[in-house]
Amino acid sequence: MAPVGAMRAPDLASTYEEFAAEHRNNAAAPFAPRFWARAVDAFAIFVASVVGTGIAFTFAGLPPKGDHRALFQCVGWSSTIVAAAVSEAIAGITPGKEVLGLRVIRNDFDPPRFTQAFQRQLALFVDTMLFGLVAYLTMRGNPYEQRLGDRWARTYVVRKAALPLDYQRPVSVGFAFGAYVATAVATTAVGNALVVMALG
Numbered sequence: 001m002a003p004v005g006a007m008r009a010p011d012l013a014s015t016y017e018e019f020a021a022e023h024r025n026n027a028a029a030p031f032a033p034r035f036w037a038r039a040v041d042a043f044a045i046f047v048a049s050v051v052g053t054g055i056a057f058t059f060a061g062l063p064p065k066g067d068h069r070a071l072f073q074c075v076g077w078s079s080t081i082v083a084a085a086v087s088e089a090i091a092g093i094t095p096g097k098e099v100l101g102l103r104v105i106r107n108d109f110d111p112p113r114f115t116q117a118f119q120r121q122l123a124l125f126v127d128t129m130l131f132g133l134v135a136y137l138t139m140r141g142n143p144y145e146q147r148l149g150d151r152w153a154r155t156y157v158v159r160k161a162a163l164p165l166d167y168q169r170p171v172s173v174g175f176a177f178g179a180y181v182a183t184a185v186a187t188t189a190v191g192n193a194l195v196v197m198a199l200g
Helices: 016-023 030-059 070-090 095-100 115-121 129-140 148-153 171-200
Strands: 102-105 156-159
Touching: 030 070, 030 095, 030 102, 030 129, 030 171, 070 115, 070 156, 095 102, 095 171, 129 148, 148 156
Parallel strands: none
Antiparallel strands: 102 156
8 A cells, every 4th residue: 555645645735835836825824823722731731730740740850959940841851852852752632732723844744754843843942031021033944834942853833724635644643643752751750760860
């Protein structure tokens, strides 16, 4: 059986940028829904972090007295990046993107590779500066509404409803959600446990 990416009519565009040029509708997701998708992701990662932290403290004990917030915040950031990269590599989504009807794709319409998803998540350290102003200004000057992370990773965030069915790839949303939650909880639990042990 031919791979999904090869099962397309000859008159269909082979890349997202070709599709955008031919249809004068690049389906690009603007700043606002992406901002709210990030807010939903923040809530999801918070819940997962609470669970993961509870597991860590149960098995590794409570951290010693002192201000260790910076270390635990580093674990939280790492968990956020890895969990989002995993789910985007599987299905091009995070919980927030699914709620807002968004997808992350490569130029061939497939979900990004893990390395690409990781790159775009890592770039959030820059894109979210000044409450997202860096991302907003970068997207305004780009025909595909790409923030810096998308340009670096060569990815695109699109509105699923604006992308014709011929260009949509079958993905396992449930599996991606499960992977997101499991990764977020596991990385938080392991990371916090290591911090506690290192401080102990």
